[in-house]
Amino acid sequence: MVAAAGTFDLPEDDARGAHHPRSLRVPPLLTVGARLAMxxxxxxxxxxxxxxxxxxTAESLGWKVQVGQHALRRTGYFAGDDAQRGDDLLAALHDDTIDGIWCLRGGYGAARLLPRLSxxxxxxxxxxxxxxxxxxxxxAAWQQAGLVSYHGPTARAPLSDFSRDSLVRALQHGTDSCGAAPEARVVRGGRATGRLVGGNLALVSSLCGTPWAVDFHDAIVVLEDIGEATYRIDRMLTQLRLAGAFEGCAGVAFGQFTDCPDTTDDGTRTIEAIVTELADALHVPTLQGLPFGHISDQWTVPFGASATLDxxxxxxxxxxxxxxQFHQTHQRARI
Known part of the structure; x- marks a missing residue:
């Protein structure tokens, strides 16, 4: 059996965002025997x-698996229609025997399920x-609810030793799942602490202006993407800047921008130049090239948790x- 979710108060400075709850709720650790919906x-x-x-892969981690009824469906570029995919998500949420939800893949379609959540x-x-x-x-929905969620590998992908280690640290041990990235580029120096938010840049920018927009205030903003020409990366970051999304952010942590060509018929502009321009405008600590995104070796990043970007x-x-402290307290209570 796994522990029930717990709640602890966030510091005052972390509770000023309009959509950021005062309390952070931590789902239970997925120890051996935990039951996951896929x-x-x-x-x-x-x-x-x-x-x-x-x-x-899940069973090798000691987890029990319940596969969603429509997990293998195909409707155009979706895994079944909105109703089927939404039904699987809601079934996993409502099932008291399910401890976690491991998404099988990305692609496109998750945002279409948001109207069914609250x-x-x-x-x-x-x-x-x-x-x-x-x-x-x-x-983004989990962040709105003040719940920790885990930006990590999808279930269908082979799990490298690097990714497995970070996943286990985050989900089974509750320890630091990130760490040092000696190959990262220092875009703007400094040190900042804040809660972790963000994800895929295209999705984060597409949610801007909706009730599910990601709140960057007092946060370390984590961003990555794939298959976007650099002018599109520029456009999405500009959209977020114009919307005021970056105002009050503590720092920016850029992951990998995989297969993002920097040359068009009109000229060339690199990711490095675009990221540097943003960091200079925001005046916050910024790193580029951290190990998360569309790569084999990736950190599992616990969104909602507090972190320090040095x-x-x-x-x-x-x-x-x-x-x-929460997990230790619960374990003592069980003994």
């Missing part, structure tokens, strides 16, 4: 072999959420004191 809230799997790999629903049924890319839309040292360190 669902496809976005794009379709390429076949049963991907589901078989996902189940085998802050009250997520707070009533707190579950650990795992995934990245298009799953950013669901992370740009000069090239580190992102997750503060696990409050979460560890």
């Amino acid at each position: 669902i496809s809230p976005s794009g379709p799997l390429q076949g049963p072999h991907e589901l078989e790999l996902a189940v085998a 802050v009250e629903l997520l707070q009533r049924y707190p579950k650990a959420l795992i995934g990245y890319s298009d799953i950013t839309a669901l992370h 740009a000069d040292a090239r580190t992102l360190s997750v503060s696990t004191v409050s979460m560890s």
Whole structure:
């Protein structure tokens, strides 16, 4: 059995955002024997072999798996229609025997399920959420509800030793799942502490102006993307700046921008130039090239948790004191 979710108060300075709850709720650690729902809230799997790999990976971590009814469906570029994908998500949330939700893949479609969610629903049924890319839309909902969620590998992908280690530290041990990134580029030096928010840049920018917009205030903003020409990266960051989204952010942690060409018929502009321009405008510590995004070796980043970005040292360190205190307190209560 796993622990029930717990709540602890955030510092005053972390509670000023309009959509940022005063209390952070931590879903239970997914220790051996935890039961996970595997669902496809976005794009379709390429076949049963991907589901078989996902189940085998979860079982190798000591987890029990319940596969969503429509996990293998395909409707155009969705894993089933909105109703089917939404039904699997809601079934996982309402099932008291399910401890966490591991999304099988990204793609596109998770944002279309947001109308079926509410802050009250997520707070009533707190579950650990795992995934990245298009799953950013669901992370945004968890963040609105003040729940920690986990920007990490999707279940269908082979799990490298690096990714497995970070995933286990985040979800089974409740320890720092990030750390040093010696290959990262120091864009702007300095040190900042704040809660972790963000995800895939295309999704974060698309949620701007909606009730599910990600609140950057007092936060370390985590961003990554794939397959976007650099002028589109520029456009999305400009949209967020014009909307005032970056006002009051503590720092920016850029992950990998995979397969993002910097040359068009009209000229060339690099990711490095675009990121530097943003950091100079914001005057906050900024790192680029951290190990998260569409890569084999990636950190599992606990959104909602407090972390310190030390740009000069090239580190992102997750503060696990409050979460560890909760889990230790619960374990003592069980004995």
